[in-house]
Amino acid sequence: MDFSALLDPFASVQIPLADLANDFIRWLTSNFRDVFRAMKVPVKILLDLLEDGLRDTPQTIIIVALSFFAWQLVNRATAILTFVAMTLIGLIGAWDAAMTSLAVLVSAVLIATLFGLPLGILCSRSKLVWIIVRPILDFMQTVPSFTYLVPVILLFGIGNVPGVIVTAFFATPPLVRLTNLGLKTVREDLVEAADAFGASPVKRLWSVELPLARPTIMAGINQTVMLSLAMSVIASMISVAGLGRLVLVGISQLDMARAATGGTGIVLLAMVFDRITQGFGLTRRDRNGKGLWEQGPVGRLRGLLAGNRIKT
Amino acid sequence: MANEHPVNCCNLWKIFGARAEQALEAAKSGEVDKDEAFKRFGCVIGVADASFSVAEGEVFCIMGLSGSGKSTIIRHVNRLIEPTAGLIHVEGRDVMGLNPKELRELRARKIGMVFQHMALWPHKTISENVAFGLEVQKTPKETRRAAADDALERVSLGGWGDRYPDELSGGMQQRVGLARALAADPDILLMDEPFSALDPLIRKDLQDEFLKLSREMKKTTLFITHDLDEAMKMGNRIAIMKDGRIVQTGTPENIVLRPATEYVSRFVSSISTLKYISAVEIMTQGGTAPGAREFGPSTPLPALLKAFSEGAEELTIKDGDRCLGRIGSAEILETVKSDLARV
Ligand SMILES: Nc1ncnc2c1ncn2[C@@H]1O[C@H](COP(=O)(O)OP(=O)(O)OP(=O)(O)O)[C@@H](O)[C@H]1O
Numbered sequence: 001m002d003f004s005a006l007l008d009p010f011a012s013v014q015i016p017l018a019d020l021a022n023d024f025i026r027w028l029t030s031n032f033r034d035v036f037r038a039m040k041v042p043v044k045i046l047l048d049l050l051e052d053g054l055r056d057t058p059q060t061i062i063i064v065a066l067s068f069f070a071w072q073l074v075n076r077a078t079a080i081l082t083f084v085a086m087t088l089i090g091l092i093g094a095w096d097a098a099m100t101s102l103a104v105l106v107s108a109v110l111i112a113t114l115f116g117l118p119l120g121i122l123c124s125r126s127k128l129v130w131i132i133v134r135p136i137l138d139f140m141q142t143v144p145s146f147t148y149l150v151p152v153i154l155l156f157g158i159g160n161v162p163g164v165i166v167t168a169f170f171a172t173p174p175l176v177r178l179t180n181l182g183l184k185t186v187r188e189d190l191v192e193a194a195d196a197f198g199a200s201p202v203k204r205l206w207s208v209e210l211p212l213a214r215p216t217i218m219a220g221i222n223q224t225v226m227l228s229l230a231m232s233v234i235a236s237m238i239s240v241a242g243l244g245r246l247v248l249v250g251i252s253q254l255d256m257a258r259a260a261t262g263g264t265g266i267v268l269l270a271m272v273f274d275r276i277t278q279g280f281g282l283t284r285r286d287r288n289g290k291g292l293w294e295q296g297p298v299g300r301l302r303g304l305l306a307g308n309r310i311k312t
Numbered sequence: 313m314a315n316e317h318p319v320n321c322c323n324l325w326k327i328f329g330a331r332a333e334q335a336l337e338a339a340k341s342g343e344v345d346k347d348e349a350f351k352r353f354g355c356v357i358g359v360a361d362a363s364f365s366v367a368e369g370e371v372f373c374i375m376g377l378s379g380s381g382k383s384t385i386i387r388h389v390n391r392l393i394e395p396t397a398g399l400i401h402v403e404g405r406d407v408m409g410l411n412p413k414e415l416r417e418l419r420a421r422k423i424g425m426v427f428q429h430m431a432l433w434p435h436k437t438i439s440e441n442v443a444f445g446l447e448v449q450k451t452p453k454e455t456r457r458a459a460a461d462d463a464l465e466r467v468s469l470g471g472w473g474d475r476y477p478d479e480l481s482g483g484m485q486q487r488v489g490l491a492r493a494l495a496a497d498p499d500i501l502l503m504d505e506p507f508s509a510l511d512p513l514i515r516k517d518l519q520d521e522f523l524k525l526s527r528e529m530k531k532t533t534l535f536i537t538h539d540l541d542e543a544m545k546m547g548n549r550i551a552i553m554k555d556g557r558i559v560q561t562g563t564p565e566n567i568v569l570r571p572a573t574e575y576v577s578r579f580v581s582s583i584s585t586l587k588y589i590s591a592v593e594i595m596t597q598g599g600t601a602p603g604a605r606e607f608g609p610s611t612p613l614p615a616l617l618k619a620f621s622e623g624a625e626e627l628t629i630k631d632g633d634r635c636l637g638r639i640g641s642a643e644i645l646e647t648v649k650s651d652l653a654r655v
């Protein structure tokens with residue numbers, strides 16, 4: 001027995017991690033090719049729909065429609081912010097890239113929410129699910145975002161659709177975590193009160209727990225949006241088009257102009273996108289007791305119509 | 313169960329902790345008390361061998377200091393927590409035998425609950441809070457709203473339905489809690505220290521209001537309090553708890569005049585017995601007072617005093633036609649003296 005082997009064990013004993021990873025990915029691609037292909041289909045449909053829609057619509061109409069949407073959903077200040085930000089994006093020449101990014105972003109956030117929210121709810125209901133999911137979330141959140149790219153290329157290829165998938169994957173964990181946290185920290189006596197009046201678990205979740213966890217869940221959505229945007233530059237390495245690519249090209253060619261355009265575009269888009277998504281979490285009370293359709297442009301229109309009816 | 317009272321608890325035990333079963337065995341055989349159970353098994357005895365029943369239309373008070381297990385007991389009645397041992401029957405049905413759907417049905421239709429810390433849902437308006445029980449039962453919206461307005465009217469909060477809980481004072485919130493419990497018109501009310509968090513004046517108002525309501529509506533009520541005066545005022549009967557055990561159950565008179573243990577007598581020592589003493593307890597037996605006014609044996613002392621203040625010198629105590637005894641000023645003085653000496 002050679003003593004030096006004891007003092008320097010890793011020279012002779014090693015786990016073949018590299019080989020294992022290789023074998024695993026090869027096994028996945030050869031056995032589940034169809035599954036991964038099938039997964040791309042709905043993402044592609046969603047993305048195409050959004051991208052074509054955004055690109056084919058005249059710029060003025062998009063700016064105005066988006067501003068009105070922001071006004072209806074949130075308030076006038078957000079509408080003004082939207083108008084100014086979108087106009088600026090056009091003025092700095094980032095419009096086309098921004099539309100592509102917006103399509104990728106909306107798809108990714110939608111998918112992340114679609115999976116993250118129910119998973120977060122499930123985690124808060126069942127200890128077992130949380131025990132299983134928690135280390136996976138830890139893993140997903142600590143692995144450097146670049147690392148995701150290799151398996152994604154191998155499994156899904158390159159382009160916008162894999163870009164949406166990798167972005168959604170990257171942006172889901174905080175939503176799961178915060179949904180779970182929000183639901184678990186709802187005041188216990190308020191939950192008990194719902195039970196005491198005979199609410200079923202679903203009813204209790206829907207009308208007591210989720211509304212009370214809303215601020216925490218909305219913080220999760222905010223994280224998802226922000227991470228998706230942060231991912232846009234990294235995702236452009238697998239040939240995702242959009243603002244991220246401007247920045248990437250800017251870096252690789254030391255082209256300050258493009259980097260600045262792309263960067264500014266991302267910041268502006270982030271602001272608009274976050275304010276509007278937070279609007280989905282507003283309650284009647286946040287709107288001063290008005291329903292969604294009693295405020296904003298629709299509310300005004302209804303007011304006018306009602307006024308006319310009284311006059312005639 | 314033999315007697316069909318609406319609420320019936322039999323030998324109820326609740327022990328919190330992982331080793332509850334072992335602790336239960338030890339506690340049942342009298343080996344360990346509350347402190348000992350915690351040291352040996354790491355278990356907290358919440359309720360120990362409690363039995364009681366609440367008659368139809370009765371207000372039954374459970375009184376005890378903080379931590380004596382009052383909330384734990386009341387939450388067994390609608391099975392918000394499950395007993396370690398014992399039976400709970402509500403309207404003749406074993407609540408532990410109900411499936412989830414039947415249990416929800418029972419909670420929604422038969423039992424209204426008022427919580428120690430109000431527990432109003434802050435994101436719902438007052439009338440949404442009050443109507444929640446009906447919403448759960450899928451009552452149509454219009455009916456729901458009408459019932460909520462009705463219940464709010466009863467607790468004199470008509471017109472507040474569209475506000476939110478944090479816009480109301482503590483006393484008003486507690487009244488909303490009461491309205492919420494009443495809205496679905498349940499037969500049984502569970503009230504966990506409903507008035508404890510309020511200042512004395514508002515508390516007195518609400519107590520009076522509730523007494524009035526409960527006389528009108530004749531609900532079977534389990535009422536929890538840590539305040540003996542409140543228990544005396546509200547309860548037809550009172551159970552006194554200490555360390556999870558019910559140490560005495562009885563009418564207010566019974567508790568004050570005949571405390572079962574040292575603990576209870578220490579409790580009631582601050583309360584004047586005069587209000588609860590009846591004629592038969594202070595009269596001198598035999599010997600009638602000719603021509604004096606006549607009273608029944610259970611006439612309370614205040615009524616006797618009134619007769620004296622109206623000029624009577626002596627009173628005759630009669631049970632129907634049978635003469636029992638007489639009361640003169642000497643008996644009255646003796647009673648007052650012993651009551652003063654007691655405190
Ligand atoms: N979920 C629980 N886990 C462990 N112990 C508990 C739990 N709930 C109550 N206990 C214990 O049971 C005992 C009785 O508590 P309970 O809440 O019934 O008291 P209470 O009489 O309602 O007091 P208060 O007047 O302060 O409300 C206490 O010693 C408490 O520590």
Ligand SMILES: [Mg+2]
Nearest residue numbers: 382383384428
């Ligand atoms: Mg309590």
